[in-house]
Amino acid sequence: MTLKKKLAMGVATGALALSMIGGGTYAYFNDVETSTNQFAAGTLDLTLNPETIINVDNIKPGDWMNRTFKLENTGSLDISKIFLTTSYTESVAGFGEHIVVDFLKNEDKGSIAGPSNVIVSKTLAELASMTPDAVKNLSPTFFGWQGGEASGIKAGTKDNMYVKFRFNENNLDQNAYQGASLELKWMFDAQQTAGQSR
Template sequence: MNVKKKIGLSAATAILGISLIGGGSFAYFSDSEVTNNTFTAGTLDINLKSTDDSKKINLNIENMKPGDWKVHQISIYNGGSLEVKDVKLRADYTVTDANGDNGTEDFADHILVNIMKADTKEVIANWVPLSQLKDSNLVVANDLKTPTGNKYQTNHRQTLRVDFKFNDNGQDQNIFQGDQIDFKLSFEASQKDGELK
């Protein structure tokens, strides 16, 4: 074999080797898997129900005089998909002074509120003035489970007995004649702490 053929054959062999090395870097095994996932947030939903099975809670008291009181029962239900850690109660109110003669007196100081758990008789607020419940965060329910559809299930609700009384302090309370208190009770539920899923 002459030198030209040897050089040509060597060059061809070198080119073939380089092409195999270069081409070999792109030849590999592969495999892939895909997972399709979703994250869905649960719901926190409490419902209030009066003892007369109506959805509307009516705490109105008319034509009150010192010494009058009214008893209500309110059931708090967990209607969501998440367990409730606790439910806090906050009150807010405004007083309408009919005759403009209240001065520094707050009519809400004379309306006493008693709150207890109906099943255990645990007292949550022991005849405190409505004015003291303003912006307070009283815990009125704990550990409400999610509803299961079992009609006998009781661990997803808490029934409260709520009493309102116009306190007769034995003194002249004429300045409150015709006065009115508009108030609202707010129930705020908190979720249980996050956990490993």
């Protein structure tokens, strides 16, 4: 056999040996564990009861209307804030400046130290530029103690609200508002609490 053939045969034999090593089967110990995990998001669900807070007709200057309603957290997550947004449509321009919310109280947030007034004597026109938090405890703190419930609404609980509307009597000519109508929309925007380590 010539040197070239011997070299070629040697290279071929080496390649065959390498392919057998690479493609060979080896026995070894093995253990596999599988982790099955789950993420489930909670729900933020605010219920207004009743949905229509006021529906009144034939009002005149000087009339007032007291109403109650509930803000209920029917979701699985706590609510930290509920922003109140006011909008309205009026049949006669300026009528919203004569309808006053004397107060909107959150009776669950009040205390001996003072009530929790979400709104104090604002016309609907003034309220249209505000977004107060309807579930904030505004009572003062004394030595670390604050009367009433903490701000927000915990899951499965509710806050009782008390509101007084008034057709303002300004002792001026208000004849322009005879037969006027106004549709008020209050939007209650519930916000979640801050994220936390879980």
